[in-house]
Amino acid sequence: MRFAAVSSRIYAGLLQFYPPELLRDFGQDMAETFAEDLAEARRDDGWRGACRVLACMVREFVCLALRRHLASRIVVVPGLLFMGGALLFAMEMLHFHIPVYGTGIVWYVASWPSMAAMGALAAMVAGDRSVPVPLRIE
Amino acid sequence: MGEPNTPLAPAAFLILFALAGGEKHGYAIMREARKLADGSFAIGPATLYTTIQRLLESEWIEEVAGPKGSDSRRRYYGLTRLGDSVLDTELRRMETLVRKSKALRMRRAEGL
Numbered sequence A: 001m002r003f004a005a006v007s008s009r010i011y012a013g014l015l016q017f018y019p020p021e022l023l024r025d026f027g028q029d030m031a032e033t034f035a036e037d038l039a040e041a042r043r044d045d046g047w048r049g050a051c052r053v054l055a056c057m058v059r060e061f062v063c064l065a066l067r068r069h070l071a072s073r074i075v076v077v078p079g080l081l082f083m084g085g086a087l088l089f090a091m092e093m094l095h096f097h098i099p100v101y102g103t104g105i106v107w108y109v110a111s112w113p114s115m116a117a118m119g120a121l122a123a124m125v126a127g128d129r130s131v132p133v134p135l136r137i138e
Numbered sequence B: 001m002g003e004p005n006t007p008l009a010p011a012a013f014l015i016l017f018a019l020a021g022g023e024k025h026g027y028a029i030m031r032e033a034r035k036l037a038d039g040s041f042a043i044g045p046a047t048l049y050t051t052i053q054r055l056l057e058s059e060w061i062e063e064v065a066g067p068k069g070s071d072s073r074r075r076y077y078g079l080t081r082l083g084d085s086v087l088d089t090e091l092r093r094m095e096t097l098v099r100k101s102k103a104l105r106m107r108r109a110e111g112l
Helices: A002-015 A020-070 A072-095 A104-126 B008-022 B028-036 B043-059 B081-111
Strands: B062-063 B076-079
Touching: A002 A020, A020 B028, A020 B043, A072 A104, A104 B062, A104 B076, B008 B043, B008 B062, B008 B076, B008 B081, B043 B062, B076 B081
Parallel strands: none
Antiparallel strands: B062 B076
């Protein structure tokens, strides 16, 4: 009983990451279908069935909800800036033989999150629209 | 929206196929679709309702009144005439594909 309640609560939390229009029309149905599915799987197959339902929940969350957020400019722009900063840092270290100790390194490392934060700010100012990423969103 | 020129996505096909047997509510569609897929395609609530939303927008399925005595909180769905025609077209496409690939394999086997 407790397991079902906790699982349903987790699912309700994950639902917040799905598109708002889907939640508006089907949020309640999705939560009820999940609870019904979990109860039946546990009754028929025990913990194995429950694990199957939970695995499906995670897979759908990654494929449908998370991918949608990964395509968001607020995630993509800072992410690219962070990766760019890290790459630039690695190249500079190799080129100028910068030692991996001392105060200089602090400034270099601090530059990545600040670049990412600036990117996030710029993306927020520009508006959180989706940007094309090489992911198939089904 | 009319009939598609491309093959249907697995979830859309399974939902249309599940509804070909009669009107059903969401959970019943999911169970039927899983049975039809025979473990080859995992369909959960998010895939189910994302696809139902698209099928409703395309007018391939519609919300219908449930059978007498059914739980009033549940929403029932049924195929529209257009949805039925889309399913027929998809089944014919699949049949043709299977027939052609069988013929090709037979020709190859005879050639050996």
